[in-house]
Amino acid sequence: MKKSLLIVPVIAVFAGVVAVQSDYVPAFATVINSGSLAMPGSSEPEADTGIDDQYDVAQSGRAPKTRTTTPASPAPDAAVAPKVDETALRYFARQGDKRRLEAEIARLRALYPGWTPPADPSAVAPETDTALDAMWKLYAAGKLPELRKAIQLRLTSEPQWKPPADLMDRVELAESREQLINASDLKQYETVIRIGSSHSSLLTCSDVDLLWRVAEAFARTNRTSRAKDAYGYILDNCPKPEERLATVQKALPLLTRPDLEALLAKEKTTQDGAREFDTIRNDLARKAVADAGTDPKLIVPPTDLERVEKLANDIVEPSDPLILGWYYLRHDDHANAEKWFKLSHERENAPSSSQGMALAMIAQSRPAEAEQTIYEWRDSSDGAKAVYMAAVANLLAQDPPVDIAPAVLQRMVPEVVEAKDANAAQQFGWYAFLLNQFETAAGWFSTALQWKPDDEPSSYGLVLAREQLGDMAGVAEIQRLWSGKSERIGRLGELRQARERGLVPSPERFGTRDPDALLPATQPTDGPAAAATPPQTDPAVAANSLADRVAATIARTSVTRPEELQSQTAPLQTAPAPSRVRPSRQMKASGQRLPAGCTTTLDPQTISPESALNRGWCLMDINRPLEAAAAFERGLLSRSDAARSDAAYGQSLAYLRVGLADKAAVAASKARQQQSRQIELDIALLSSRATDAFTAGRYNEALLALDQRARIAPERNDLMVLRGYAYMNLNRLADAQRVFEAVAATGSKDGLRGMATVRAIRNKEY
């Protein structure tokens, strides 16, 4: 029997040729295949199950299996009765190993077309070769080294014995199969391909796992067309639905989309009309959308997006909407992103959907909701913690600043301290600053600097807070440290001169200018990763002291006592005197104690407009302008024109005090003002606008505002200095010189300093 007759070259999966088990189905095998018919002569199903179990165990471990390649060749003349080695056949029959018996009969029929299998292979037991039986038993159990040893032992003890060629072929193939699997597990892909190429008879539909491993080896060694051929071979030849499906699934991460489409084209339609790879198409669409969720440059075919959206709606699982959420987030469609994250979140409250939702909310400027959403998952991963910190920072940095519920503030504090998040600490600083809690602000800025020593915005916050606290030595120290590195810190004194009293900077202007700095980058596939590595946890002592301090401050100022609420809502509040101007100054001047009626936090919407107006002035007195602005807002609803005018005036002043000139202007226009007040407000607004524009480096605008102001009021020395520096920054040195000279003429040191600066610049230039 010539070997070449046995090999049927079918496809060139390998450099060589892969022989294929062709699909001949002898009638006999069909009978065995078609049902659970016991094989001829075998009458004990119970015994069969035992054997099958044993077989299965061996399969999952290291059972060898082979099929000799066979053609569907026409029978040569059957006249020559070949000598057929039936030992394996009889062994498997006696063992009740139906699958192997079947395979062996098929193999022998193909080898010897004239051969008829014995009617009862298990009954026919000619001279029993127990030693050979034992060898087959070792083979069936996958004990290959033991089998090798047994063969050699017999060769030594019976030198005339010849081991059956079939046995030797099988043990060699089985060893190669082991070697291939082990090499594949160890990612030794060249070895896998080498063994596969030289043992093509291993690569058949009866052992699809090996084909998968070889295909993977091709794919992993940049031979994707070979990999595609190998997967395609399985789809062309192997009938088992679950193996076909698994084949495409295995190809999914390894092949390109066009190659996968080529494989999918080999799809069969099942009897009930379903297409067998529909689930794969779903997975492909999911993968495309998921990939684009990590890489915004990727373009997703609309059909894929539609398919995934349909899946997300049809299948009540959290995963598909999650994929869509990340996709839309990455493609800056935050509303859609939120919608899908929300759907996922409704189906399962999980870290990833919560993170996504929070990011979408932050991107839509709703940090309070974001904080609320991610809070419970903040410790689930570094990414979740980063998102939480971003929510905190954004919440604190909102413009205009908002009231934050005390409970939320209190839970944010320890998180920031634990995460050592310098940015969030800085935002806490600004937030406290705006509440005029300068000591707390200084504490937060210092903390931020501990975590990020070279942080200019935090240093700037600290220097401003120290200035407010009258710590001039502390101011000087920071100015020294930042000398030459930060203009705004260095020139703080000059700016202070130029600034109307009571104005404080807003975080929008002095805090982190880059809005993106507050948003963590997202890595959606595995859940968002940290934008920056969250800092390590601090020793508990330091954390507690700071946390306690801030929490205590916040608690002191924001706990609402019921009895106060009562008194605030009481109807017998006296209406404010419309003529009242700057009551705080009067009271402070007269040494009176600050009124206690507004030290607690309450929602102005719950009190009458008149009470709110009173409360607004009260809050202005204790320098809590943000809350005052809210109270005046309520006061604007008053029925009295005078009260409405008063409220608008108060709100405008309040916004001016926190440095929100634009808002102040809007507020001033909310009700008619007495002319004197209108002028006063205009002057203040223009002053504020001038300093704002100057601080933002928009010197022409600053000059414009100063000119407008000069038309309605004489220019104060501090504003003249500002004007001088504005000229200087615009390189209008002569104008600057003239202005500084005028200021200096009044005896102002600032004027002299300005002159000196102009001179220095000129000396440098010429």
Next chain:
Amino acid sequence: MKRYGLALTMLAILCSTTMAQNLKAGQVRPDDWQAYKSRFIDERGRVIDDANGNISHSEGQGYGLLLSYLANNKADFDLIWSFTRTEFLLRDDGLAVWKWDPNSKPHVTDSNNASDGDILIAYALALAGSGWNRNDLAATARTMVGAIGKANVIEQQGRLLLLPAVTGFSERDREDGPLVNLSYWIFEAFPKFASVDNTTDWTRLSKDGLSLIEAARGGQRSLPADWLSAKTTLRPAKGFKPEFGYNALRIPLYMMRAGIADAGQLRPLRQGMSPDGTGVAIVDIPSGSVTETLHDPGYLIIPALIDCVLDKKKLPASVTSFRPTLYYPSTLHLLSLSFIYSQHSECL
């Protein structure tokens, strides 16, 4: 004097070529082999290092193959080879992975090789291929020998070096690289290799190895360290104890088995490792102090072999009979006894 020594060395290599090729099966006694394998080789053909968490390594599989060949036990050879082939011979470059751990899954977690293990396996395969007329084994041996030369033998400063492994020891991998371990030169294998593979100059690798051993001897006791940096002049490698240890103590055994009987090389080793012959010393090279003294007969037989080869002294009775103790000394013991039986029965 030095030249003279070198000439002697060359002569010895010439001798060893013939000797190694004549290495016949049947030099390990059946009883000894039986005792060895029942202790260290399981029913699947895995050679177990029982002093090392019962792991296996390519060196052990190589020793097992070599000893079973020397015991002329084809059945055990095939047993060990089947396991070795399917579980170790997995690397893309045709070499064996170095470590197999029964307690990890998969059993092989590190795909690096160990060149001494590869040499032992290839050598045993080559011996069995020619000694037993097994073409399959001879073919695999040829492939492996080619792969060893290609992946592990490098030329550096005009000499051939054997890298301990493909990964981790080269000039590229370490600041003080390349590193060498002189006990990885299994001298008796190189003539055999030269007979099946001419892409690497195995004779030169052997000769350069002997020069390295001579050059590496240092410290008060004039001994070589296990792990050496060959970056410039040989010196103990960073990150390894600078000691004459369990590795290096087999160097004289490998030399003698290869027929190298150069007194200029062997006598200092003999003196350094066991001045009075009662124990084998693990020596801290810089200080010359003894950190550990070994008394297992598998170690003790090595200085005794040198006495036999150089001075025709008889072996003490304590080392002439084999009883398995631990995998490593017992392996050295059988290799030593097989050498005595075949070459120096007068010392028994």
